[in-house]
Each structure stands twice: as structure tokens, then as C-alpha cells.
Amino acid sequence: MSKPKPSTLTILFIVVVAALLGLQVSEQAHGQQWKIAFESGRDGDTDIYLVNPDGSGLQQLTTGKEAWEPTWSPDRSQILVASTLHGGEDEVYVMDADGSNVHRLTHTPGEGTSSWSADWSPDGEQIVFTSNRDGSDLGWDGEELYVMAADGSNVRRLTRRLGSEAVPAWSPDGTKIAFTRHPDGDQEGRGDIYVIQPDGTNLQRLTRDARASRPSWSPDGKKIAFMGGFDTDDGDSEIYVMDADGANIQRLTRRPNADGHPDWSPDGTKIVFTLYGDENDGYADEHGIYVMDADGTNVRRLTFGGHNQGHPSW
Numbered sequence: 276m277s278k279p280k281p282s283t284l285t286i287l288f289i290v291v292v293a294a295l296l297g298l299q300v301s302e303q304a305h306g307q308q309w310k311i312a313f314e315s316g317r318d319g320d321t322d323i324y325l326v327n328p329d330g331s332g333l334q335q336l337t338t339g340k341e342a343w344e345p346t347w348s349p350d351r352s353q354i355l356v357a358s359t360l361h362g363g364e365d366e367v368y369v370m371d372a373d374g375s376n377v378h379r380l381t382h383t384p385g386e387g388t389s390s391w392s393a394d395w396s397p398d399g400e401q402i403v404f405t406s407n408r409d410g411s412d413l414g415w416d417g418e419e420l421y422v423m424a425a426d427g428s429n430v431r432r433l434t435r436r437l438g439s440e441a442v443p444a445w446s447p448d449g450t451k452i453a454f455t456r457h458p459d460g461d462q463e464g465r466g467d468i469y470v471i472q473p474d475g476t477n478l479q480r481l482t483r484d485a486r487a488s489r490p491s492w493s494p495d496g497k498k499i500a501f502m503g504g505f506d507t508d509d510g511d512s513e514i515y516v517m518d519a520d521g522a523n524i525q526r527l528t529r530r531p532n533a534d535g536h537p538d539w540s541p542d543g544t545k546i547v548f549t550l551y552g553d554e555n556d557g558y559a560d561e562h563g564i565y566v567m568d569a570d571g572t573n574v575r576r577l578t579f580g581g582h583n584q585g586h587p588s589w
Contacts, residue, residue, distance in 0.1 A: 309327075309328060309540075309541060309589075310325040310326065310327060310328075310332070310334075311325065311326050311327075311328060311547055311564065311566075311577070311587050311588065311589050312324070312325055312336075312345035312346075312347060312354055312587070312588045313325075313326065313345065313549075313564050313578070313584055313585065313586060313587040313588070314342070314343040314344065314345060314583075314584065314585055314586050315578070315583065315584040315585075316583040316584075317580055317583075317584070318335070318338075320338075320339045320340070320341055321341055321342065321343050321583065322335060322336070322337040322338060322339070322340055322341075322342055323335075323336040323337045323340070323342050323343075323345050323354065323356060323370075323374065324336060326564065326577055326578060328540070328545070328547075328566060328577070328589075329577075330575075330576070330577040330578070333578070335374075336354075336370070336373070336374030337356075337370070337374050337377070340356075340358055340360050340377065341358055341359045341360060342356040342357070342358040342360070342368065343356065343357055343358070343585075343586060344356060344357045344391060344392055344393070344586045345586060345588045346393060346394050346395065346588050347372075347395075347588050347589075348395050348399055349395055349396075349397055349398070349399045350399060351372060352371065352372055353369050353370065353371055353372060354369070354370055354371075354372060354588075355367060355368070355369050355380075355393045355394070355395065355402065356368050356369075356370065357390075357391035357392065357393070358377075360377070360379070361379060363389075364383065364387065364388065364389035365389035365390060365391040366379055366380070366381045366382070366383060366389065366390055366391075367379075367380045367381040367390050367391065367393045367402070367404050367427075368380060369425075379427075380393075380402070380423070380426070380427035381404065381406070381423070381427060381430075382427075383406055383408045384408055385408060385410060388406070388407050388408045388410065389406065389407065390404050390405065390406040390408065390421070391404065391405055391406075392404060392405040392441055392442045392443065393405075393443075394443055394444050394445050394452075395425075395445060396445050396449055396473070397445060397446075397447055397448065397449045398449065399425060400424065400425055401422055401423065401424060401425060401473070402422070402423050402424075402425055403420060403421070403422050403433065403443040403445055403452055403473075404420070404421055404422075404423070404443070405418055405419070405420060405421075405440070405441040405442065405443065406418070406419065406421050407419070408421070409432070418439040418440060418441050419432060419433070419434045419435065419436075419440050420432075420433040420434045420440050420441075420443050420452070420454055420471075421433055422473065432475075433452070433471065433473075433475045434454075434471065434475065434478075435475075436456070438456055438457050438458040439455075439456070439457040440454055440455070440456050440469075441454065441455050441457070441488075442454060442455050442488060442489050442490070444490045444491055444492055444499075445473075445492075446470075446492050446496050446519075447492055447493075447494055447495065447496040448496050449473070450472065450473075451470045451471065451472060451473075452470065452471055452472075452473060453468055453469070453470045453481075453490035453492065453499055454468070454469055454470075454471070454490065455467070455468060455469075455487065455488040455489065455490065456468075456469050456480075465484065465486065466485075466486055466487055466488050467480060467481070467482040467483060467484070467485055467487050468480075468481045468482045468485070468487045468488075468490050468499065468501055468521070469481060479521075480521075481499070481517070481520070481521030482501075482503070482517070482521055482524070484505060485501075485503045485504075485505040485515075485524075486503050486504040486505050486512070487501050487502070487503040487505070487515070488501065488502050488503070488512075488535075489501055489502045489535060489536050489537065491537050491538045491539055491546075492519075492539070493539050493543050493569075494539055494540075494541060494542065494543040495543060496519060497518065497519055498516050498517065498518060498519060499516070499517055499518075499519055500514060500515065500516045500527075500537040500538075500539065500546055501514075501515055501516075501517070501537065502514060502515070502533075502534065502535040502536065502537060502548075503515050511531075511532055511533040511534075512533045512534060512535050513526055513527070513528045513529065513530075513533075513534050514526075514527045514528040514534050514535075514537045514546065514548050514571070515527060516546075516569070525571075526571075527546070527567065527570070527571030528548070528567075528571060528574075530550060530574075532550065532551055532561070533550075533551040534548055534549070534550050534551070534565075535548065535549050535551065535585070536548055536549045536585055536586050536587060538587055538588055538589050539569070539589060540566075540589050541589060543569065544568065544569055545566055545567065545568055545569060545589075546566070546567055546568075546569055547564060547565070547566045547577070547587040547589050548564075548565055548566075548567070548587065549562075549563070549564060549565070549584065549585040549586070549587060550562060550563060550565050551585075561576075562583070562584065563576055563577065563578040563579055563580065563584050564576075564577045564578040564584055564585075564587050565577060
């Protein structure tokens with residue numbers, strides 16, 4: 276007598292369970308999966324740290340590297356940082372997810388020029404970054420966006436406009452790069468979020484007079500979180516979110532002092548950000564990394580100590 280064949284439903288159940296187990300094993304094997312990278316000066320020099328989304332497992336990745344602005348690679352195997360490790364101005368470096376194998380990607384020509392604030396393309400093959408390597412030919416500091424291969428080769432200029440173009444963020448589908456444009460070069464003044472295609476065409480303005488900066492795409496590419504201050508009474512920045520076309524701007528934070536540098540969780544349900552406590556207002560001890568639900572609720576603190584912590588990357 277032959278054995279009965281498993282039903283289609285049984286086969287489907289086995290496939291789903293196997294997939295889930297495989298995902299769990301893959302995450303455990305990665306080690307760094309879902310951790311939040313951030314910069315901190317808690318030990319003197321500015322270095323890169325990791326922390327779990329619940330605030331546990333604080334881990335120092337670099338020591339004495341003067342590294343900041345960490346950004347995870349799409350496969351979570353590497354982290355981009357800005358650093359002066361070589362002894363000069365800011366340059367873009369990359370390191371493995373455990374802090375090892377730190378090596379320099381940009382070699383910005385010209386005295387007093389630098390490169391920083393980098394982000395990966397979704398396929399991990401290209402990197403967009405900010406640089407003033409071409410000097411002030413366009414006015415002010417000449418800060419523009421550039422794209423290079425992931426190994427630092429084939430650098431090409433993306434923007435050519437008056438003012439300051441900075442802090443780029445590549446969309447999850449790879450078709451757009453969001454960034455901040457300060458038309459008068461004043462990083463503390465007027466600024467708005469723009470998007471441009473990776474070939475430098477189809478520039479679009481998303482916000483108007485929002486004092487906006489630091490765009491961050493949601494994992495599904497439908498929304499952009501950013502720091503802004505166009506409707507605050509005290510002039511401090513807050514965290515906002517808007518549709519990817521600039522519509523439906525909503526304010527998420529309403530806290531004393533400035534909130535900034537938002538970044539989405541990989542599943543899109545939460546946003547990590549920095550609260551900049553001001554000692555003049557008695558909030559210096561609140562300076563640290565915080566996380567909240569994507570609608571601005573359930574705010575909780577992840578790091579403590581008030582040691583110049585910032586630029587979280589989930």
C-alpha cells in the first residue's frame with residue numbers, strides 16, 4: 276500500500292516555516308542585523324557605536340578613528356563613515372560591520388576641501404556623497420553631490436547649482452536621490468528637500484521654506500522623514516514626515532530643544548532620531564539617541580550620557 280501524498284496546504288506550510296527559519300538563521304549569522312549605528316564622543320574621540328533597538332548591547336566599533344555619520348550598506352556587511360583618520364580634512368571611509376578593515380574611499384583634491392555624508396545605492400554598487408572638491412566655482416562653499424563606485428572609483432558630479440547641496444539619501448528603488456539644498460549656502464538658515472535622478476536629471480523641489488534637512492526614505496519608498504523647523508515657535512528643529520512627492524507634511528515630535536537626523540527601521544514601523552539637549556535650558560542630560568513609532572508616538576530613549584551622540588543609522 277503506497278503512502279498518501281502530502282496535501283498542497285501541507286507543502287505550503289513546510290515551505291513557509293523553512294523560509295522563516297532560514298531568515299532567522301541568516302539574521303543570527305549576520306550578527307549586526309537590525310542594530311543601530313551612531314556616532315558618540317563618550318570616550319573623548321568621536322567614534323562609531325552600535326546599540327540594539329531596545330537600548331541594550333552597546334558596542335564600540337572604532338577607537339580613536341574620529342569617525343562620524345555612519346550608514347549601513349544594503350546587505351548590512353559594511354558601514355560608511357566620514358573621518359579624518361588620515362590626518363587631513365573629512366573623507367569618506369568604509370569598514371566592515373564589526374569595525375574592522377577600515378579603508379579610505381575618497382581622496383579629495385585641493386587644500387581645504389573634503390568629502391562626507393555618504394549613502395549607498397540600493398544595489399550596493401554606488402555611493403552618493405557631499406563634497407566641495409571643485410571649490411567655490413558655483414559660489415559659497417561649492418558643496419555639491421557626487422556619485423562614485425563602491426570602491427571609490429569613477430567619481431562623477433551630480434549637481435551644478437548655486438548654494439549648498441548636501442546630505443543625500445538614495446531611494447529604495449534606486450530611481451531618485453533626496454537631498455538638502457541651501458540656496459544661500461547657510462547650513463543653519465533656509466533649506467529645502469529636493470530629489471534628483473542618479474544621472475543628474477529631473478530635479479524636483481519637495482518642500483518650500485521648511486528649514487528642512489536630512490531626508491530619510493521609508494523602506495517602501497512612499498514617505499520621507501526629515502528634520503525641519505518651519506512651524507516651530509522656538510526655532511528648534513523637529514522631526515517631520517511627508518509623502519515621497521512632498522505632499523501631506525506631518526510633524527512627529529514636539530519636544531524641548533532640537534530633534535534631528537531621523538532614520539527608519541528596516542520594517543518601516545519606527546524612526547530613530549537624535550535629541551540635542553541644551554545645557555543652557557537644563558536639558559543637556561537628555562542629549563542622546565531616541566526611537567519612536569512611525570506616527571510619532573511611543574518615544575523612548577536608547578542611549579544616555581549626553582556625549583555628543585548623533586547620526587543614527589538603522
